[in-house]
Amino acid sequence: MTPDRSAPALRTVPTAPVPGQKPGTSGLRARTVEAMQPNWIENLTQSILDVIAPGAGSSLVLGGDGRFFNDRAIQVLLKMAAANGVAHVAVARNGLLSTPSASAEIRHRRVDGGLILSASHNPGGEDGDFGLKVNIANGGPAPEPVTDAIHRRTLELDVYRVLDAPDINLASVGNTALGPMRVEVFDPVPRYVELMRSLFDFDAIRALFRSGFRMRFDAMHAVTGPYAQALLEDELSAGPGTVVNATPKPDFGGRHPDPNPVHAADLVAELFARGAPDFAAASDGDGDRNMILGRGICVGPSDSLAVLAANAHLAPGYPDGPVGIARSMPTSRAADRVARALGIPCFETPTGWKYFATLLDAGRVTICGEESAGTGSDHVREKDGLWAVLLWLNILAVRRRSVAELLGEHWARFGRDYYSRHDYEGVDPAAADAIIETLRRRLPELPGQTIEGLTVSHAGEFAYVDPVDGSTSEHQGIRVSFGTEARAVFRLSGTGTSGATLRVYLERFEAPDPHRFDTPQAALARVTRAADRISGLPGLLGRAGPDMRG
Ligand code: VG1
Numbered sequence: 001m002t003p004d005r006s007a008p009a010l011r012t013v014p015t016a017p018v019p020g021q022k023p024g025t026s027g028l029r030a031r032t033v034e035a036m037q038p039n040w041i042e043n044l045t046q047s048i049l050d051v052i053a054p055g056a057g058s059s060l061v062l063g064g065d066g067r068f069f070n071d072r073a074i075q076v077l078l079k080m081a082a083a084n085g086v087a088h089v090a091v092a093r094n095g096l097l098s099t100p101s102a103s104a105e106i107r108h109r110r111v112d113g114g115l116i117l118s119a120s121h122n123p124g125g126e127d128g129d130f131g132l133k134v135n136i137a138n139g140g141p142a143p144e145p146v147t148d149a150i151h152r153r154t155l156e157l158d159v160y161r162v163l164d165a166p167d168i169n170l171a172s173v174g175n176t177a178l179g180p181m182r183v184e185v186f187d188p189v190p191r192y193v194e195l196m197r198s199l200f201d202f203d204a205i206r207a208l209f210r211s212g213f214r215m216r217f218d219a220m221h222a223v224t225g226p227y228a229q230a231l232l233e234d235e236l237s238a239g240p241g242t243v244v245n246a247t248p249k250p251d252f253g254g255r256h257p258d259p260n261p262v263h264a265a266d267l268v269a270e271l272f273a274r275g276a277p278d279f280a281a282a283s284d285g286d287g288d289r290n291m292i293l294g295r296g297i298c299v300g301p302s303d304s305l306a307v308l309a310a311n312a313h314l315a316p317g318y319p320d321g322p323v324g325i326a327r328s329m330p331t332s333r334a335a336d337r338v339a340r341a342l343g344i345p346c347f348e349t350p351t352g353w354k355y356f357a358t359l360l361d362a363g364r365v366t367i368c369g370e371e372s373a374g375t376g377s378d379h380v381r382e383k384d385g386l387w388a389v390l391l392w393l394n395i396l397a398v399r400r401r402s403v404a405e406l407l408g409e410h411w412a413r414f415g416r417d418y419y420s421r422h423d424y425e426g427v428d429p430a431a432a433d434a435i436i437e438t439l440r441r442r443l444p445e446l447p448g449q450t451i452e453g454l455t456v457s458h459a460g461e462f463a464y465v466d467p468v469d470g471s472t473s474e475h476q477g478i479r480v481s482f483g484t485e486a487r488a489v490f491r492l493s494g495t496g497t498s499g500a501t502l503r504v505y506l507e508r509f510e511a512p513d514p515h516r517f518d519t520p521q522a523a524l525a526r527v528t529r530a531a532d533r534i535s536g537l538p539g540l541l542g543r544a545g546p547d548m549r550g
């Protein structure tokens with residue numbers, strides 16, 4: 001038989017390990033310039049495929065948030081998947097696939113996993129960050145043993161395999177052969193819309209908009225634009241122009257695609273100005289986070305989790321309410337109060353969505369959330385920004401209250417957990433480690449001490465034992481409790497790409513009192529001073545205060 005001249009040639013390319021590819025809280029992140037170095041993406045891809053798609057015949061889902069270099073990386077990933085015996089890759093049209101939608105696709109298609117090219121809320125562009133999240137067959141983020149195995153593989157790799165073939169056209173939907181592999185370019189929006197329709201009362205939300213209710217959604221030039229337009233404008237008739245910054249851009253329009261009051265300052269200003277809409281929301285680069293605003297009010301993510309859990313039964317997807325709630329350790333205890341009232345368990349997990357997956361898989365929890373603007377449910381295995389927006393809309397459509405009234409009623413019933421996160425960014429990593437180490441050593445002497453009028457009842461480092469599979473995770477943040485009233489938590493971020501970020505999480509509970517409306521920073525002044533005295537921050541860093549107060 002004569003060889004088929006049109007068949008693409010498989011090349012085995014010698015390579016040397018590229019250092020520094022360490023998995024963080026959520027996937028692997030690097031400066032884009034670093035990711036563009038020769039062999040960087042190839043080595044990483046080979047290591048991932050060796051771990052999650054060993055042998056022939058596997059199927060994967062592929063896409064990302066549209067950031068700079070994703071288009072090149074996707075072509076490399078496809079050609080390497082083909083060369084490594086992967087049978088089928090479903091790749092989103094133009095490479096645009098949100099993280100929750102990727103999770104939904106993996107689950108629906110029953111494939112072996114997925115690759116999401118995103119550094120989430122980190123800035124994009126050539127001067128920004130690049131990232132890759134690996135998801136497993138349940139649709140959730142790869143757990144630590146898998147990311148550790150990938151990391152180990154990057155350190156020992158000496159060859160990678162790639163197919164010499166022309167680029168795949170990602171602009172139109174359809175099937176193409178890439179050597180022995182089938183590439184299916186698909187539009188992920190319809191399936192995501194169907195999933196949301198199965199959970200929420202679209203008629204009730206349409207009626208809310210017909211009644212004159214107005215909203216704004218800021219897609220931050222990131223991946224949620226097409227999904228939000230299809231859902232809010234086309235399906236729910238929220239009105240044209242509801243979704244702003246809807247076109248995904250490789251540099252997110254030069255801004256951080258991070259839905260917080262700093263990076264979505266325009267949206268916040270609009271909601272506090274005269275003629276403000278009733279409701280607004282924003283999402284991050286890869287569509288898994290959400291910011292919720294009402295007229296004249298920002299809803300803190302920890303409060304949002306509590307309100308969603310307390311009212312989930314108003315949506316058709318959750319008729320009996322949640323069976324359990326899970327929150328990351330630094331998230332405020334507002335959700336615990338709801339769980340207690342509902343007579344259901346509330347689990348406390350380390351930071352990062354991967355820790356929720358075992359609880360969700362085991363059917364122990366329905367709703368999960370993190371203080372970093374992530375909320376989600378058992379419909380997928382990722383946090384889901386637009387899901388949270390739609391659940392809020394469904395609740396508002398049934399309750400017919402303003403966001404401020406709804407929150408006020410929630411606090412009147414459960415009490416209020418004032419909450420704030422202070423971030424110190426761009427810290428020298430050695431200095432950051434030293435600060436945490438000093439704090440760790442001081443922990444035993446803290447209990448019983450009264451600092452700024454607050455008495456320390458407990459001080460320790462959070463270690464987690466997964467109640468489903470018994471796996472353990474240590475060093476997940478330092479907790480200092482002042483009785484049941486107040487708490488300070490210290491931890492190092494695991495999502496940055498340059499320098500370290502120290503996070504200080506502050507909270508204080510106040511029993512229901514309809515006459516108290518403090519701002520969080522004012523209500524937390526004493527806890528903040530106590531936390532600063534315990535950690536030595538910001539003095540140790542020689543700074544006046546944190547770079548960010550969320
Ligand atoms: C941050 C948040 C954490 C979140 C993670 C990924 O991690 O604090 O709650 O799960 O980002 O978010 P860290 O280690 O920097 O504190 V995203 O939207 O990737 O997916």
Ligand code: CO
Pocket residue numbers: 120121284285286287288289
């Ligand atoms: Co994200």
